[in-house]
Amino acid sequence: MINNIEKTPNISPHLKTNKTSKNIMVDVIIALIPVFIGSIYFFGTRSILIVFSAVFTCVLSEYIWQKASKKQITINDYSAVVTGLLIAFNMPVQTSIWTIVIASIFSIIVTKQFFGGIGGNFANPALVGRAIIMLLWPAQVAKYVTTYHASVDAVSSATILSLLKNGNDFSQFTKWDMFIGNIPGAIGETSVILLVIGFLYLSYRKIVNPVVTGVYLLTVVLITFVFGPQGLFTGDYLTHLLSGGLMIAACYMITDYASFAPRIRVTLAVIAGILTAGIRLWGIYPEGACFAILITNCLAGLVDRIIKPHIYGMKLKRDKV
Amino acid sequence: MKRQLKSYFYGGIHPSDGTDKLLSNQTPIKYYVPKRIEISMMQSIGHVSKCIVDIGDRVTLGQLIGIPQEFGTANIHASVPGIILDIIKVDDEHDGVYDVVVIETDNNFDINELYHNKDYSKQLKDISSYSRETLISSMKDGGIIGMGGAGFPTHIKYETNKTIDTVLINAAECEPYLTCDHRIMLEFPFEIINGVNLMIKAANANKATICLEDNKADAAKKLQEILENSNLPIKVKLLATRYPQGGERQLIQAVIKKEIPIGKLPAELGVIVSNVATAKALADMTFNETPLITRCITITGFVNKPSNYMVPIGTLLNDLISESGGISIDGDNKIIHGGPMTGTCIASNSNGNGLIGGVLKISSGIVVLGDEEIIESPCIRCGRCERVCPAGLAPFKIDFAAIENDLSLCDKLYATECISCGACSYVCPARRELAWRITIAKNEIFNQRHKNGGK
Ligand code: SF4
Numbered sequence: 001m002i003n004n005i006e007k008t009p010n011i012s013p014h015l016k017t018n019k020t021s022k023n024i025m026v027d028v029i030i031a032l033i034p035v036f037i038g039s040i041y042f043f044g045t046r047s048i049l050i051v052f053s054a055v056f057t058c059v060l061s062e063y064i065w066q067k068a069s070k071k072q073i074t075i076n077d078y079s080a081v082v083t084g085l086l087i088a089f090n091m092p093v094q095t096s097i098w099t100i101v102i103a104s105i106f107s108i109i110v111t112k113q114f115f116g117g118i119g120g121n122f123a124n125p126a127l128v129g130r131a132i133i134m135l136l137w138p139a140q141v142a143k144y145v146t147t148y149h150a151s152v153d154a155v156s157s158a159t160i161l162s163l164l165k166n167g168n169d170f171s172q173f174t175k176w177d178m179f180i181g182n183i184p185g186a187i188g189e190t191s192v193i194l195l196v197i198g199f200l201y202l203s204y205r206k207i208v209n210p211v212v213t214g215v216y217l218l219t220v221v222l223i224t225f226v227f228g229p230q231g232l233f234t235g236d237y238l239t240h241l242l243s244g245g246l247m248i249a250a251c252y253m254i255t256d257y258a259s260f261a262p263r264i265r266v267t268l269a270v271i272a273g274i275l276t277a278g279i280r281l282w283g284i285y286p287e288g289a290c291f292a293i294l295i296t297n298c299l300a301g302l303v304d305r306i307i308k309p310h311i312y313g314m315k316l317k318r319d320k321v
Numbered sequence: 322m323k324r325q326l327k328s329y330f331y332g333g334i335h336p337s338d339g340t341d342k343l344l345s346n347q348t349p350i351k352y353y354v355p356k357r358i359e360i361s362m363m364q365s366i367g368h369v370s371k372c373i374v375d376i377g378d379r380v381t382l383g384q385l386i387g388i389p390q391e392f393g394t395a396n397i398h399a400s401v402p403g404i405i406l407d408i409i410k411v412d413d414e415h416d417g418v419y420d421v422v423v424i425e426t427d428n429n430f431d432i433n434e435l436y437h438n439k440d441y442s443k444q445l446k447d448i449s450s451y452s453r454e455t456l457i458s459s460m461k462d463g464g465i466i467g468m469g470g471a472g473f474p475t476h477i478k479y480e481t482n483k484t485i486d487t488v489l490i491n492a493a494e495c496e497p498y499l500t501c502d503h504r505i506m507l508e509f510p511f512e513i514i515n516g517v518n519l520m521i522k523a524a525n526a527n528k529a530t531i532c533l534e535d536n537k538a539d540a541a542k543k544l545q546e547i548l549e550n551s552n553l554p555i556k557v558k559l560l561a562t563r564y565p566q567g568g569e570r571q572l573i574q575a576v577i578k579k580e581i582p583i584g585k586l587p588a589e590l591g592v593i594v595s596n597v598a599t600a601k602a603l604a605d606m607t608f609n610e611t612p613l614i615t616r617c618i619t620i621t622g623f624v625n626k627p628s629n630y631m632v633p634i635g636t637l638l639n640d641l642i643s644e645s646g647g648i649s650i651d652g653d654n655k656i657i658h659g660g661p662m663t664g665t666c667i668a669s670n671s672n673g674n675g676l677i678g679g680v681l682k683i684s685s686g687i688v689v690l691g692d693e694e695i696i697e698s699p700c701i702r703c704g705r706c707e708r709v710c711p712a713g714l715a716p717f718k719i720d721f722a723a724i725e726n727d728l729s730l731c732d733k734l735y736a737t738e739c740i741s742c743g744a745c746s747y748v749c750p751a752r753r754e755l756a757w758r759i760t761i762a763k764n765e766i767f768n769q770r771h772k773n774g775g776k
């Protein structure tokens with residue numbers, strides 16, 4: 001019926017915005033370029049290899065899947081490129097290429113295409129890819145090294161968050177190092193400044209809503225400050241804020257359109273913030289952002305049902321007809 | 322100092338940067354009398370009046386030629402004096418069967434005489450001698466219908482038994498490109514204010530508010546100046562420009578700050594909304610005994626001379642396009658009757674000569690736009706459609722349900738509350754035809770309810 005009514009030229013409105021899905025994805029890619037350059041600067045040319053294998057696998061698996069299942073080919077909307085970039089940025093530089101390829105295939109085919117393609121995914125594909133690796137081959141994504149520009153040579157090193165979690169000293173890293181990204185971590189997550197630059201660009205282009213990101217960060221900061229190791233209000237919130245995957249999550253994961261339904265996004269951001277801080281402080285993992293966001297993704301349906309939209313003219317109860 | 326205006330209805334978009342209206346909002350209204358007119362007995366979509374004249378008859382200006390034959394139709398009058406050349410029977414599969422009366426205009430007819438040097442166009446009139454009943458019956462006799470688009474007979478609205486407090490005069494003209502309401506406010510301010518005053522009386526209301534968007538500040542100033550020296554209970558209100566401000570429900574929300582309950586009419590809140598051109602029509606009928614036989618229409622977009630015309634109802638669209646210098650775009654085009662957001666496409670890739678039909682009482686404009694092929698891509702769930710929907714719906718969800726033919730889900734998602742404004746389709750980066758599909762689903766739900774005996 002409705003799906004096979006033929007289209008006529010007479011479909012109003014006759015004006016449409018010229019901002020398309022592709023424009024949006026291109027803007028996201030532009031926003032991620034500084035982070036990409038930063039990853040090469042801090043972790044060397046292997047970053048390029050990681051990024052390219054992730055992007056290439058994502059695009060190719062999307063194409064093959066859509067071709068095989070005879071769906072509309074959507075690789076030219078560049079959303080697979082964005083997914084690939086985010087997967088790569090979430091991996092440490094020593095991760096083997098096959099891990100990246102598996103994470104990418106999994107992200108695209110299982111998380112994205114099984115659920116109906118772009119927009120249909122209930123969870124963030126890039127994070128699912130990373131989570132799968134963390135569960136199946138945890139050693140692969142635990143090999144962190146210091147950057148090329150650290151005061152010590154490139155040696156394997158724990159991330160600041162795990163040092164912090166275990167109560168170890170991490171004074172070799174200054175707050176400034178954390179801010180510019182001169183610390184061990186996944187290739188795209190360390191540099192707060194570069195992530196924020198891209199994010200400001202996206203806010204300026206009205207592609208993301210900075211309020212949501214702000215709410216998420218504030219929640220994390222608040223909780224990590226209040227529940228400090230030496231009692232209430234002693235937390236090292238600045239380290240929490242500047243290290244680990246918090247910034248990349250705040251800037252690029254919770255702003256994901258599909259898995260963070262826009263209408264309830266602020267509420268979800270608070271939930272994700274509480275979970276992130278909770279996992280970091282009391283969970284078994286030093287880093288909480290990834291799983292926190294995935295859990296929030298799963299809760300989105302529930303929240304959507306609890307927070308009802310307001311329909312024009314709707315009083316408390318719908319008039320029965 | 323520029324005042325910051327706020328707009329209080331939900332959602333909404335800015336489909337226009339203002340340049341589209343600039344094409345024609347500074348061009349004074351031109352008067353144009355065609356040699357031949359074609360008056361359709363269907364003046365608003367799906368509502369057909371009965372033709373009561375024959376081929377060869379001579380008609381005088383304003384003579385009754387069509388009478389209502391069903392709910393929602395109104396009188397139709399000869400808009401020029403002349404001889405009936407033909408009566409064409411149209412059989413349209415969507416809109417039904419109706420007659421079109423073709424009249425050849427008398428040579429000595431001068432449309433200017435209709436409007437100039439009348440006392441009600443220079444001063445405020447004392448209306449104490451008119452009663453509510455006489456006004457409502459002159460609305461009925463004059464064939465006055467809502468000139469903003471829906472074309473609902475005005476007298477039926479005003480016959481309400483609810484207590485009306487405020488008459489809202491809709492002069493928002495929120496559709497891009499259209500400037501006819503803007504021009505009539507600038508050029509017929511006294512007629513309009515006199516008409517609004519009559520409407521207050523016809524509704525037995527306490528006051529009226531003329532609502533304009535701030536891109537028409539000059540018109541607001543003009544009306545304000547006249548009102549300042551009077552003690553009429555009429556206010557002028559400027560609203561921040563945003564589409565669809567001129568939607569009846571949105572206008573009420575923006576001005577009265579209340580929502581009309583689902584399934585109810587504005588009268589429920591003590592409000593009647595009328596278009597500003599309708600107010601002028603009532604003044605013309607009351608003070609000048611001229612029924613609704615002319616209207617102002619904007620011809621704009623890709624035409625060589627975008628203009629506003631005051632023309633007899635039934636003026637051929639072809640004539641108006643060539644009067645405006647013809648179509649100025651080489652590539653693909655489409656010609657829209659009404660505004661670009663909610664209007665209907667009456668021709669594509671036309672050279673402007675093949676248009677069928679004439680100006681209706683509801684014709685606010687003819688807009689020639691460039692055409693491009695729209696390829697829909699999958700929804701990326703960006704939520705823009707939901708954010709702009711003035712009804713508060715989640716268009717992407719309804720769209721999905723409609724594609725799956727799940728009407729009961731569409732109903733649960735309140736598809737029936739869609740006002741078909743098109744804001745969602747406008748913003749969608751995936752270029753989905755949301756409004757189109759939701760409107761089909763909405764109508765389908767209403768059909769089914771009808772069949773099942775509900776309302
Ligand atoms: S605006 Fe288009 S792409 Fe965005 S959520 Fe709505 S339907 Fe989907």
Ligand code: SF4
Pocket residue numbers: 709710711712713714716738739740741742743744745746755756759
């Ligand atoms: S067309 Fe309907 S669904 Fe779309 S924005 Fe307008 S009211 Fe909402």
